[in-house]
Amino acid sequence: MSTQVARVEEKLFQNRYLVDQGKPHIVVQPHTTPSKNLLAMTKICPAGCYEQTASGQVEITPDGCLECGTCRVLCEPQGDIVWNYPRGGYGVLFKFG
Amino acid sequence: MIEEKFDAIVIGAGMAGNAAAYTMASRGLNVLQLERGEYAGSKNVQGGILYADMLEKIIPDFREEAPLERHLIEQRFWMMTDRSHTGMHYRSDDFNEERPNRYTIIRSQFDRWFNKQVQAQGAIVISETTVTELVSDAYGKVIGVRTDRSGGTVFADVVVLAEGVNGLLGARAGLRPTPKPDHVALAVKEMHFLPRETLEARFNLHGDEGVVIEAAGTISKGMTGMGFVYTNKESISVGFGCLVSDFAENEETPYGMLENFKSHPSIAPLIEGSEVKEYAAHLIPEGGFKTIPELFGDGWVVVGDAAQLNNAIHREGSNLAMTSGRLAGEAIFQVKSRKDPMTKQNLALYKKLLDDSFVMKDLKKYKDMPALLHTQAHNFFLDYPTLVSKAMENFLRVDGTPKIEKEKASVRAFRQKRSLTGLVGDAWRLARAWR
Numbered sequence: 001m002s003t004q005v006a007r008v009e010e011k012l013f014q015n016r017y018l019v020d021q022g023k024p025h026i027v028v029q030p031h032t033t034p035s036k037n038l039l040a041m042t043k044i045c046p047a048g049c050y051e052q053t054a055s056g057q058v059e060i061t062p063d064g065c066l067e068c069g070t071c072r073v074l075c076e077p078q079g080d081i082v083w084n085y086p087r088g089g090y091g092v093l094f095k096f097g
Numbered sequence: 098m099i100e101e102k103f104d105a106i107v108i109g110a111g112m113a114g115n116a117a118a119y120t121m122a123s124r125g126l127n128v129l130q131l132e133r134g135e136y137a138g139s140k141n142v143q144g145g146i147l148y149a150d151m152l153e154k155i156i157p158d159f160r161e162e163a164p165l166e167r168h169l170i171e172q173r174f175w176m177m178t179d180r181s182h183t184g185m186h187y188r189s190d191d192f193n194e195e196r197p198n199r200y201t202i203i204r205s206q207f208d209r210w211f212n213k214q215v216q217a218q219g220a221i222v223i224s225e226t227t228v229t230e231l232v233s234d235a236y237g238k239v240i241g242v243r244t245d246r247s248g249g250t251v252f253a254d255v256v257v258l259a260e261g262v263n264g265l266l267g268a269r270a271g272l273r274p275t276p277k278p279d280h281v282a283l284a285v286k287e288m289h290f291l292p293r294e295t296l297e298a299r300f301n302l303h304g305d306e307g308v309v310i311e312a313a314g315t316i317s318k319g320m321t322g323m324g325f326v327y328t329n330k331e332s333i334s335v336g337f338g339c340l341v342s343d344f345a346e347n348e349e350t351p352y353g354m355l356e357n358f359k360s361h362p363s364i365a366p367l368i369e370g371s372e373v374k375e376y377a378a379h380l381i382p383e384g385g386f387k388t389i390p391e392l393f394g395d396g397w398v399v400v401g402d403a404a405q406l407n408n409a410i411h412r413e414g415s416n417l418a419m420t421s422g423r424l425a426g427e428a429i430f431q432v433k434s435r436k437d438p439m440t441k442q443n444l445a446l447y448k449k450l451l452d453d454s455f456v457m458k459d460l461k462k463y464k465d466m467p468a469l470l471h472t473q474a475h476n477f478f479l480d481y482p483t484l485v486s487k488a489m490e491n492f493l494r495v496d497g498t499p500k501i502e503k504e505k506a507s508v509r510a511f512r513q514k515r516s517l518t519g520l521v522g523d524a525w526r527l528a529r530a531w532r
Contacts, residue, residue: 008352011287011376018135043348044341046285046378066378067140069263070283070341073276073380085265087245088133089225096288096332096375097142097204 008048012064019063020090026062026071027082034058038080041071066092103129103253105429106242107220108228108266110137113401113418114259115211116155120426122218126433129251130212130220131244133227138208141261142286142379143415144327144334146309147202151416155423156214160196164206166329167307168197175363177314177324178486182363193306201307201327201334203288231256231270231397238440239270239396255396255429255439259422262380262402273390273399278345279471280384280405282322284338285351287359289371293331299367300328311412314482316358320347321474324358326367333368335359338381340471351378381414382407386464392451393444398425406456410463417456424450465530476523480514
């Protein structure tokens with residue numbers, strides 16, 4: 001059984017979001033080389049929010065965030081990221097949950 | 098935001114928060130409940146199975162109105178390799194009882210209903226409001242909360258933290274640690290819709306009967322994790338989860354693991370032709386008894402997932418949440434009725450009630466299981482499923498080989514993979530952790 005190539009964008013497309021424009025609720029702290037855990041997020045974020053840029057840093061676009069907290073558990077204690085919940089009413093809106 | 102001071106503020110409108118708010122409001126306490134979602138349930142994710150008994154203790158006649166999907170008459174446990182599954186099924190007509198024991202539910206619908214019952218008991222519920230921090234007095238007693246609304250500070254005698262597994266408030270206030278990567282599992286889930294008749298034919302169901310499949314084995318690639326398939330009225334919840342620490346180490350994508358699970362030859366035919374309408378992710382507290390934080394203090398208690406109250410072995414989360422919420426509500430009501438202050442000493446009653454309940458007794462029973470499953474993940478999730486599958490195939494495939502030789506081959510395979518000491522050791526460790 002080979003790992004299926006899954007496009008997470010197609011999955012997120014099913015969901016409802018109310019994005020708080022210009023107010024990202026998760027911020028990656030400036031760095032030159034990403035930590036091991038921050039780098040892992042480019043693979044394990046269930047919404048595929050984390051990406052490594054051409055220059056090697058890890059960036060986040062939290063628009064599709066599912067607010068699960070995986071990156072918080074993995075990266076917040078070392079100070080790699082700053083994690084908050086979106087403002088009330090914003091973010092993912094589960095129809096089923 | 099609101100000038101008056103409340104008897105209690107409940108943060109969150111999930112199972113634990115709703116249970117706590119309902120219990121207190123129905124006993125006449127002045128309760129404010131704050132929810133960051135658009136409505137109660139819009140941020141909540143669960144597999145989701147509801148255990149009737151725990152809700153019955155809060156709302157005895159919930160079956161008359163609650164949005165329930167299917168009552169469960171069959172459970173399948175599947176041990177999987179990439180191409181096979183060895184299953185244990187239990188199906189009983191006794192589960193077709195007048196007051197069924199377990200149901201599948203859809204959380205955003207269920208929580209919305211539950212929260213309406215809370216409001217009917219007189220609690221004030223304000224949604225679309227994120228609580229940003231706890232407010233304490235000079236002595237460190239929690240006296241209220243600050244929210245993201247303008248002028249959004251509200252006060253109460255006690256704050257019930259029902260903020261979920263990823264609750265920030267308790268951690269920020271230093272009341273409990275942020276969960277560790279090996280104490281939480283990340284699960285992803287899709288909602289697959291099918292015509293009701295198709296679904297019922299595929300799963301051999303009539304009316305509102307439902308089936309649950311829990312599957313573990315090589316599908317988690319040696320990580321501690323499992324997949325599930327739950328039948329709803331006209332949809333199937335399909336999910337997959339592994340410990341966050343395992344995901345981080347193996348760098349597998351959660352959605353890739355879910356796709357793998359969905360394409361397994363035992364799963365694919367069940368969901369074939371379905372329309373996917375939502376994709377969700379959620380953390381599940383898996384650390385068990387040893388990771389339960391301090392549950393109460395001056396002016397606060399913590400309930401549900403935020404307190405790591407989840408029984409991973411029996412896959413019970415929401416019923417521990419409901420029970421802890423109810424008991425916290427009862428304890429607060431008792432302290433209040435005596436006109437006593439909400440001090441740490443007085444709120445210890447909540448812990449006492451919880452210790453006397455199944456919640457702590459069950460979690461204590463399995464206190465060694467999380468660590469065992471984690472450290473022995475390779476054996477339990479890769480080697481044994483492969484060996485069992487091979488033994489089953491040996492047993493069933495008729496090819497002229499004498500049965501005694503087949504039996505010997507199966508035993509040999511087990512002993513080669515895991516020495517006799519290893520096998521006995523694993524059995525012993527499992528039995529001890531289970532006891």
